[in-house]
Amino acid sequence: MAxxxxxxxxxHPFKIVFMAVVLCLVGSVLVSAAAIGLRPQQEANARLSKxxxxxxxxxxxxxPSTVGSIYNERIEPRIVDLRTGQxxxxxxxxxxxxxxxxxxxxMSDALTKDKDPAQxxxxxxxxxxxxxxxxxxxxxxxxxxxxxxxxxTLYGFIALKPDGNEIVGLQFYQHAxxxxxxxxxxxxxxxxxxxxKKLYDGDALKIExxxxxxxxxxxxxxxAGATLTSAGVNNLxxxxxxxxxxxxxxxxxxxxxxxxx
Ligand SMILES: Cc1cc2nc3c(=O)[nH]c(=O)nc-3n(C[C@H](O)[C@H](O)[C@H](O)COP(=O)(O)O)c2cc1C
Numbered sequence: 001m002a003x004x005x006x007x008x009x010x011x012h013p014f015k016i017v018f019m020a021v022v023l024c025l026v027g028s029v030l031v032s033a034a035a036i037g038l039r040p041q042q043e044a045n046a047r048l049s050k051x052x053x054x055x056x057x058x059x060x061x062x063x064p065s066t067v068g069s070i071y072n073e074r075i076e077p078r079i080v081d082l083r084t085g086q087x088x089x090x091x092x093x094x095x096x097x098x099x100x101x102x103x104x105x106x107m108s109d110a111l112t113k114d115k116d117p118a119q120x121x122x123x124x125x126x127x128x129x130x131x132x133x134x135x136x137x138x139x140x141x142x143x144x145x146x147x148x149x150x151x152x153t154l155y156g157f158i159a160l161k162p163d164g165n166e167i168v169g170l171q172f173y174q175h176a177x178x179x180x181x182x183x184x185x186x187x188x189x190x191x192x193x194x195x196x197k198k199l200y201d202g203d204a205l206k207i208e209x210x211x212x213x214x215x216x217x218x219x220x221x222x223x224a225g226a227t228l229t230s231a232g233v234n235n236l237x238x239x240x241x242x243x244x245x246x247x248x249x250x251x252x253x254x255x256x257x258x259x260x261x
Contacts, residue, residue, distance in 0.1 A: 049173065051075075057157040057171040058132050058140050076131040083125055085248025091126050098124045098144065118147030118232075118239040127246070132159075138257060140168050143246045147236025150228040152176035154185065154236065160199070162257045164250030167207075170194040170237070182229030193220045199241045199250075207241060209234035 007014045048064075051071040055061040060070055077093035080086070091101075101107035101124040108124045132140035141162065146155045156172035170191060177183045184190055198217045199207045206218040209230050214221040222230030239245050 053157060053171060053173040054130050054142055057159045057169040058130075058142055059159070059169060060132070074133050076133055077128050078131060079126050080129050080246070080249050081125060082123065082127055082245070082249070085246075085252050088126060093128050096126060096128060098127055101126065115244060118236040120147055120153070120239075123244075129246075129249070130157075137260075138162050141250070141253060143240060143250075145236050145240040145245075147232055147239060149175060149177050149182050149185075149232035150226070151178065151182070154229075154232065158237065158240070160250065162254065164254035165198050165200050167194050167197045167199065177226070177229045182223065182226040182232075184223045184226060185229060185233060190221075190223060205238060205242050205247070207237055209237070 005012045009015065048067060052061060052064070052067050054075060055067060055070055058075075060074060061067070062070065079088045079091055079093050079096060081088040081090065102120075102122050107126070108122045110122050111120065127144055129144070130142040131138045132142065139162065140159050141164065142157050142159045144155070145158055146153055148154075152175050154172045154175035154177070156170065156174075158170050159168035160166065161168060172185050175183070175185065177185065193214070196217075197207060197220060199205065201218065208219050209222050210219050211222050211227065211230075222234070241247060241250070
């Protein structure tokens, strides 16, 4: 008769299952501990990355080590109520997260297809804008924009002169378009077309991304080989600059800043 194996022998099924369970438990405790332990660092990195992008689009970026100090000195985050086009104190810009608010039916509205050219599906009631302070008052206003390209939603900022019309810069900080094709939205030579262009001619929204042959104050060339991403950028810029986006706010701000010198 075969001798019965001890449950402590390495090839006993009990020991194999027991060791597998122990390894899974140890692994999950380690991964959870790392995720929790690194969260403050991840949050700090995300904050730094956002601040870097805001300084870059405003043309204020110098080096990684100066981001915090320049941001704190020059940038004033403010909340805008997109339903009225006015500043609002309803939420705190230090903690408000537009992405989270966009998922909350109490903090956002669903958009019907005909009102959603940027394909964002829902729009938050509030948005954080960033005013850039200079010696002679506000120098720049930065608005957040997002919309669908070919593969992904592109998230970025448009920086504008205090007239709320002339573009200082456009920059995306998150997207998943194809590197070398739609991903060329990040190419500095393509982005260099935007400064100096204007959103509006009087009250008419005129900015446009065209396939090729852009000239004048309102047209920007699309990306070669990435017509669909370029169309997405056109749609999202025009949506956020338009009546359903920051259009009313930019008009109010320009009038307010002009009235206050
Ligand atoms: C693997 C792959 C990735 C692509 N990525 C993009 C992209 O990120 N953005 C884009 O607009 N077109 C992309 N395209 C090309 C589109 O399918 C389409 O051909 C292109 O937008 C047409 O642009 P064109 O008229 O300038 O040639 C990709 C195509 C392939 C095969």
